[in-house]
Amino acid sequence: MSTLGPIDDLYREVILDHHRSPRGREPLTDPDVEAEGKNPSCGDEVTLQLKFDGETISQVGVLAHGCAISTSSGSMLADLVEGRTVGEAARIAEAFRQVLHGKKFPTDVDLGDLEALEGVQKFPVRIKCAVLPWVTLLDAVLAQRAGRDPRPVSTEGLGDDANPMNMKITEGQ
Amino acid sequence: MKPVTGTVDAAVRERFPLLTRQVNGRPLVYLDSAATSQKPSAVIEAEAAFYRTSNANVHRGLHTLGDEATRLYEGCRDTTARWLGVESAQVTIQRSATAALNLVARGWEHHLVPGDAVLVTEMEHHANFVPWQMLAKRRGIELRVLPVTDGGELDLARLDEFLDDRVKVVAVTHVSNVLGTVNPVAEITSRARSLGALTVVDAAQSVGHRPLAFAELEADLMVFSAHKCYGPMGLGFLVGRAETLANLEPVEGGGEMIEWVRLEETTWADVPHRFEAGTPNVAAAAAFPAAMEFLEEIGLDAVRAHEVDLTGYALEKLRAVDGLVIYGPDDPTRRGGLVSFHDPQVHPHDMSTILDQLGIAIRAGHHCAQPLHRRLGVVATSRASFGVHTTTGEIDALIDGLLESRKVFAL
Numbered sequence: 001m002s003t004l005g006p007i008d009d010l011y012r013e014v015i016l017d018h019h020r021s022p023r024g025r026e027p028l029t030d031p032d033v034e035a036e037g038k039n040p041s042c043g044d045e046v047t048l049q050l051k052f053d054g055e056t057i058s059q060v061g062v063l064a065h066g067c068a069i070s071t072s073s074g075s076m077l078a079d080l081v082e083g084r085t086v087g088e089a090a091r092i093a094e095a096f097r098q099v100l101h102g103k104k105f106p107t108d109v110d111l112g113d114l115e116a117l118e119g120v121q122k123f124p125v126r127i128k129c130a131v132l133p134w135v136t137l138l139d140a141v142l143a144q145r146a147g148r149d150p151r152p153v154s155t156e157g158l159g160d161d162a163n164p165m166n167m168k169i170t171e172g173q
Numbered sequence: 174m175k176p177v178t179g180t181v182d183a184a185v186r187e188r189f190p191l192l193t194r195q196v197n198g199r200p201l202v203y204l205d206s207a208a209t210s211q212k213p214s215a216v217i218e219a220e221a222a223f224y225r226t227s228n229a230n231v232h233r234g235l236h237t238l239g240d241e242a243t244r245l246y247e248g249c250r251d252t253t254a255r256w257l258g259v260e261s262a263q264v265t266i267q268r269s270a271t272a273a274l275n276l277v278a279r280g281w282e283h284h285l286v287p288g289d290a291v292l293v294t295e296m297e298h299h300a301n302f303v304p305w306q307m308l309a310k311r312r313g314i315e316l317r318v319l320p321v322t323d324g325g326e327l328d329l330a331r332l333d334e335f336l337d338d339r340v341k342v343v344a345v346t347h348v349s350n351v352l353g354t355v356n357p358v359a360e361i362t363s364r365a366r367s368l369g370a371l372t373v374v375d376a377a378q379s380v381g382h383r384p385l386a387f388a389e390l391e392a393d394l395m396v397f398s399a400h401k402c403y404g405p406m407g408l409g410f411l412v413g414r415a416e417t418l419a420n421l422e423p424v425e426g427g428g429e430m431i432e433w434v435r436l437e438e439t440t441w442a443d444v445p446h447r448f449e450a451g452t453p454n455v456a457a458a459a460a461f462p463a464a465m466e467f468l469e470e471i472g473l474d475a476v477r478a479h480e481v482d483l484t485g486y487a488l489e490k491l492r493a494v495d496g497l498v499i500y501g502p503d504d505p506t507r508r509g510g511l512v513s514f515h516d517p518q519v520h521p522h523d524m525s526t527i528l529d530q531l532g533i534a535i536r537a538g539h540h541c542a543q544p545l546h547r548r549l550g551v552v553a554t555s556r557a558s559f560g561v562h563t564t565t566g567e568i569d570a571l572i573d574g575l576l577e578s579r580k581v582f583a584l
């Protein structure tokens with residue numbers, strides 16, 4: 001560790017790599033749903049596009065404007081949820097939230113590169129940055145199911161205990 | 174004792190107990206004075222002393238404590254009035270600059286009709302933007318926004334395009350909390366007043382940072398917050414011309430603001446008390462004179478000179494950092510004590526987190542000025558702002574930290 005202590009733990013190489021070359025940056029031509037998420041206290045923004053094949057998320061586009069934490073989290077989201085069912089994606093989101101709040105890594109969910117964002121738990125003010133793409137995803141999914149337009153999602157009011165699973169999604173709902 | 178930059182003695186740091194603390198194992202470098210100033214011991218003691226020895230409600234008790242509390246509260250009004258060169262009745266005590274601006278936007282509403290316009294500027298803090306936007310929506314009024322130039326100044330060459338006789342209110346900031354720009358407000362307010370518009374100046378970033386008399390602004394009303402000039406939180410002011418305040422409607426009804434209440438009707442107390450419904454923050458009011466004394470002891474000229482010196486030093490150092498985008502005027506004498514910048518290599522939030530690990534507190538984000546950030550073409554900037562206690566060494570620490578944060582993101 002350098003003189004910056006926990007900083008090295010926060011900005012791990014995997015995170016910086018996702019930040020520099022985000023996955024899913026290619027906009028989808030014909031998305032089934034497009035949702036916007038914002039972190040009003042700092043101005044981070046993410047636009048998420050999804051294409052579905054039944055219950056499966058077949059394509060993901062993520063356009064993120066923000067810090068390294070929110071852009072890398074969005075890039076990892078693109079990597080992780082493409083080809084998964086909505087229920088699987090929701091389980092990843094919940095497991096990620098648990099990890100950000102200091103819980104043990106779940107044994108039944110593969111968090112992939114998201115594991116590297118574990119260091120965010122030591123920086124409570126940055127948790128919102130990490131969950132932004134995920135709350136946006138969950139609302140997009142709910143909107144699509146309900147047949148409504150996604151509403152702009154805001155991390156405001158979620159507090160440091162940002163809980164994307166306030167929006168309950170279960171498999172085959 | 175060695176002066177910081179030749180204007181304010183470095184020994185002033187000893188007057189701020191908080192500055193001795195460590196953050197993340199490092200001595201604190203507080204570069205967020207524009208968000209709120211740190212407090213000198215005298216202010217902290219005065220607030221505590223109120224609760225220890227004089228706590229009572231104001232204007233109500235006929236007992237000794239009630240009388241003392243009332244004297245302290247009214248004493249704050251008197252001192253503030255003297256400070257700004259106005260009569261006590263021209264000073265109304267509010268919760269914050271924000272509360273004062275909302276009072277004005279609501280309390281002036283009855284003078285406006287659909288088709289009228291309100292003029293604000295693109296560099297306003299949300300506190301001097303949103304209340305006017307709300308008013309415009311409520312009353313079917315046009316909200317006009319005077320643009321900012323690429324150099325970070327108000328585009329006064331275009332003022333005539335925006336300011337005509339339909340404009341009934343002009344609200345402008347004295348010093349921008351993002352660009353640092355010191356606006357030539359008197360030029361704007363005098364033109365607006367000649368057209369019969371109400372003029373409101375947001376002096377949140379200037380009162381207590383330079384010698385300032387209300388009259389200089391040539392405005393009808395001005396607002397500021399005590400906590401941005403070494404005073405306590407929870408205290409702000411609306412200062413105005415007597416005739417303007419007389420034409421402002423009270424917005425909150427309740428205790429203190431009345432003269433006589435009957436079942437059918439209530440008559441109001443005189444200005445300024447009619448704008449002060451309910452129990453105010455008496456402890457904060459009791460403490461604010463200590464902040465004014467503190468500043469007067471140093472001298473507001475010296476405070477201003479110190480901020481100009483530090484801003485000049487910071488601008489010079491930041492300009493030497495390759496690729497950094499720096500906002501606002503080049504000339505430090507035309508700026509308040511702050512510098513905002515953007516590093517294309519490191520997002521402001523990431524920079525702020527990294528600097529925080531080094532004990533350095535800066536502000537990252539949109540600084541409650543989203544329309545301005547849209548103009549600047551970024552969603553967030555980093556801002557370093559200075560107080561009487563800031564040293565050039567602290568600015569050096571900021572530059573080192575900035576370079577350190579670049580290392581984290583370097584390939």
Ligand SMILES: Cc1ncc(COP(=O)(O)O)c(C=O)c1O
Nearest residue numbers: 269270271298300350375377398
């Ligand atoms: C220029 C300006 N106006 C108004 C305000 C609002 O002050 P307060 O939050 O104390 O009401 C601020 C504070 O950030 C400011 O910088």
